[in-house]
Amino acid sequence: MKELVKREYSKYLKDRGANDSFIRRFLFLFHLIALAFSLLLTRWRLRKVDSLGKIVIAKGKPAVQNKGYIKVGTVVSIWSTINKTRLTTHRGGILTIGDNNFINGAIISASTKVTIGNNCKFGPFSMIIDSDFHNVKDHNKEGESREIIIEDDVWIGAKATILKGVTIGKGAVIAVGSVVTKDVPANAIAAGVPAKVIKEEK
Secondary structure (H helix, E strand, O other): OOOHHHHHHHHHHHHHOOOOHHHHHHHHHHHHHHHHHHHHHHHHHHHOOOEOOOEEEEEOOOOEEEOOEEEEEOEEEOOOOOOOOOEEOOOOEEEOOOOOOEEEEOEEEEOEEEEOOOEEOOOOOOOOEOOOOOOOOOOOEOOOOOOOOEEOOOEOOOOEEEOOEEOOOOOOEEEOOEOOOOOOOOOEEEEEEOEEEEEEOO
């Protein structure tokens, strides 16, 4: 919590282009009160989450449908301003979200397992879905489902889609509107439909 206060104060001064002063510190107390209220409101909005980290802030009203297990780490921001963030687990599904992540209007659905590391960013309308839901040949049958793994420091652009069985390596970037059907190596940039690696840094 001490680190959060330091970070928020630094951000508060930067946003206002101001130097540290008694008046600024006094006004910052009101900012902290608003932040504390936001943390409490988030607890209510994410009450269906099984395990919630100490510092999680939901801006707007995310939709949570939990028939499996959902774990959210600490220092996580879940925004539903541009688009409503949706966290869904189906029966037996597991969704794990690590620390220091920013989810901005994404749809994340776990029928089997979706694992998200630390320091990741998800743009508006991005989708992470580990199941086909319906069989390709017989639409009345259940589709295939395979685990999705998103490692640390990954950036998923707006309207990108991550499909079943994909692992995205540490530090990778998925461009806007891409559809990822195969693994993406660490520190690579992938783009297109289906997504292909267009740049890879060592």
